[in-house]
Each structure stands twice: as structure tokens, then as C-alpha cells.
Amino acid sequence: MEFQQQFKEYIKRVNNKLEFYLSIKEGKNKRLFQAMGYSVFAGGKRLRPVLSLSAYDMFSDDTEAVLPYACGIEMIHTYSLIHDDLPAMDDDDFRRNKPTNHKVFGEGTAILAGDGLLNYAFEVMLQDALLRNNGKYYSSIYEIIKAAGVNGMIGGQLVDLESEGVSIDGETLDYIHLNKTAALIIASLKVGAIIGDGNIADIKNMEIVGKNLGLAFQIRDDILDIIGSKDKLGKDIGSDENNNKSTYPSIYGLEYSKNKVKALTGEVKEILQGYGKKADFLRSLSLHLMEREY
Template sequence: MNLELELKEKREYIDRKLDGYLPKESEYPEIIFKSMRYSVFAGGKRLRPILLLAANRLFDGKDDNAAPFACAIEMIHTYSLIHDDLPAIDNDNFRRGRLTNHKAFGENIAILAGDALLSHAFQTMADAVCRTCDEKSAKAMKAIADGAGTCGMLVGQVVDVISEGKNIDIKTLEYIHKNKTAAMIQAALKAGAVLGGANDTSIEILESAGEKIGVAFQIQDDILDVIGTQEELGKPVLSDEKNQKSTYVTIYGVDESIKIVKRLSAEAVELLENFGDRAEFLVELTKYLIDRKF
């Protein structure tokens, strides 16, 4: 398998679909749609929609049936980044190698663009549910809602914000990582599997793998914030130090954090191997994320 080529093709497919689902920049009021598209098409790995499509294919699901949900989860992820970068939260000036949304459009429009992407994500999924009248689509939408809201990303972000400047314990840090980052990765895998018609046992395996992938992904982010460069990451480094955040690196150090990433990833791979050769792409992607530099 040529993983790089596979990822490139999947990103291009998702970008085409996102372009179709998002309002055009020419529509009135143009500024909000320009702002939405500015952040959505700023680049990025498209990890969550790729995971959703891969989980759907694992059970012979069709990409086009899963596309509204894959695009919706990317819209939700992008909204969270726009709001993360705001002066009231992380106060970052660069994201993916370009000015953050509030630096390009102002804080007021950036807040509204995040709101617009969140609501448009649910509009996109609701349209798909109404069109298919399919219980699987409704359950996929719920999985994403759970991952994004008060059962997942939102509460993780809240605890992250209120923990700034404090020496938190590992239990609190794990709570942040499992909710702020891993919950949306679990949601992507669960939604894709549900759309593909997976049984409950398969969904549970994927959710367990998703938690491990998500926590490992966030720890790797913490590591890169210390050892990476702004050119590689497309955003400032040492931002955790600037914002006085406790991370796996501040608690365990870089070397031990790297070991934890590798252990969690190996455990995720072991779970994914339950699906045999069908999970080759997911297995290779998980291994690839261990040594990512951006």
C-alpha cells in the first residue's frame, strides 16, 4: 500500500465534497462565507473525515453515503480550531502556516464563522438523514454530536481552559485528552462503522482503538510543541508553555512521552488487527501518526 498516495486521494475527495457542501463566497453576506472557507481550506490532515470514511469502508460502506458526515466532522473540527485560537483562549496568530481566522477577519467574524461551521455541520448531516430516512444515518449523526458536545470535545476544552496556570494531576490531563481530542476521533470511527452496518462488538473495538489513537495523537502534539519548528507545524511552538498548560511532556518529559505514544499506538493497532486485512489502511495510518512531524 502507498499510504501517502491513499491519503492524498482521500484528502482531495473530502475537499471536493466540502466545496460542494459549504456556501459559496459569492453569496451574501460574503464575509462570513469567506471566513468559513478560509479556515476549512487552510490545509490540514483531514484525519477525522479520513477515519470516518475508512471505518465505513471496513464494512463495505460507500464513500458518497458517508461524505456528508465526514465533511460535517471536519467542519466541527475547524470551528473548534477557530475558537481555540481566539485571544480569550489560546491567543494564537498562526494556524497551518497562515494567519488565524481572527487575525484575518477580526474577532467578531471569527466567532461567527466558528458558530456558522458548527451549525452548518449539523444542517449537512440533518439533510442526509432526511434524504435517506435511515436509522443508521441518524445514529451516525448522534455519534458525532456526542463526540463534539458535552459528552466529549466541549467539556475537554472547558477543563483545558480552567486548568491553565495550574499543576494538574495525570487523571485530569487524561480527562482533557480523552475528551478534547480522542472523543472526536472515536466519533469518526463510530459514525463510519455505523453507516457501514457494523455490529455492536465491532463498534466497541473501533471506539477503544479510537481512544488510544486520539490520546497518542494529542501527546504527539504536545511533543511537537516542544521539539518541532513553526515551519513544520504551521503554527507557533512552545504555545503550551506560553499558556502555562500541563502536558504529558511537562509531567513525564519528552523521552517518556514518546514511549507512551508508541505504546498506545501499538495497542490501537492490536485492536484494529481484529478486522484482518480489511483494516490495513487504518493500521498503516495509525503507525504513520506515531512519527508525524506536523
């Protein structure tokens, strides 16, 4: 299947399953599901779940098994955005051209919607794992929990928060990028390999691909904040510079940053070579991410 078509197909499967999980039930917690669903369906790129599905497809054919975990990861990603946008954090009123969660539902509800999505992610994943009763599903959840947690995404978010308006060194910036962004991307790919019955070398390869892609993704984000277009990005550009935020371009310069993205993507290509045609989608996706304008 051609890349763009396959991408759409993956996204469709993820969205269908997310709609199943987040369909609003009548009941006293109806508004909680509304608030959770608002941000989950606010136009996310679905990068992480698509990574899980495409990694999975490299190793196995049963296309359903990885879906609950891909959706769990997307819920975790979404909760982190809801909390990140809060006035006490980044204080953003818009994301992807839409008002942020707390702008629509109020701060208190946004905090609870975030908490709810994090908790619900583990709930749907563990429910699936209990039904399947196979160790690899529990191991996958553990990968995701660690990546999302205090030694992963949340740890990165805290250092990011502490670095506001402060000049930081490259090591600290790498810590932030690797934990705040790359950790969950790594987990997305690893889970695909684990549930797809990849061997230890495969799982390790997916980890390296994820680390490179995650870092490249974040550096590209930093670059787009300088050379991107507001219309395509759906948010203001120049915000990093205005907020005195240290980024790859601000520490290493724009040219070095662009080359770094190329180099990281090159390493991904090299690893994927060993998987031949099965890695076609992931190969195209990494090129797409390197060149993306939004």
C-alpha cells in the same frame, strides 16, 4: 492501493465535498461563507474525515454514504479551532502558517463563522439523513453531537481553559485530552462503522481504536512542542512550557510519553489485526501518526 496514494485520494474526496458545501453563494451572507471557507481550506490535515472514510471502507463498499458525516465532523473540528484561536481563548495569530480567522475577518465575524460552521455541520448531516431515511444516519449524528458537546469536546475545552497557568494532575490532563481531542476522533471512526453496517463488536472496536489514537495523537502533539521543528509544524515550539501548560512530558517526562504513544499505537495494531488486509490503511495511518513530525 499504497498508503500515501490512498490518503491523497481520501483527502481529495473530502475536499471536493467540502467545496460543494462551502462554495460561496452570492447573497447577503456571502462574507459569512467566505470566513467559514477560509478556515476550512486553511491546510487542515483532514485526519478526522479520513478516519471516517477509512473505517467505513473496512465494512462497506459504497463510498459515498459516509462523506456528509465526515465533512460535518471536519466543519465541527474547524469551528473549534476558530474559537480556540480567539484572543479570549488561546489568542493565536497564526495556525498552519496562515493568519487565524479573527486576524483576517475580525473577532465578531470569527465568532459567527465558528457558530455558523457548527450549525451548518448539523444542517448538512441532517439534510442527508432525512433523504436517506434510515436510523443509522440519525444515530451517527447523535454520536457526533455527543462527542462535540458539553460532555465531550466543549467540556474538554473549558477544563483546558481553566487549567491555563495552573499545574494539573494526570487525571485532569487525561480528561482534557480524551474530551478535547479524542472524543471527536472516536466519533469519526464509530460513524464509519455504524454507517458501514458494522456489528456492535466492530463499533466497540472502532471506539477503542479511536480512544487510543486520539490520546496518542495528543501526546505526540505535546512531544512535538518540545522536540519538533517550527518549520515542519507551522507554529512556534516551546509554547506549552512558556505558558506553564501541563502536558504529558511535563508530568511524566519525555521518555515515558514516547513510550506511551508506542503502547497506545500497539493496542491499536492488535485490534486491527482481526480485520486483516481491510485494515491496512488504518494500520499505516496509526504508525504515520505515531511518527509524525508535524
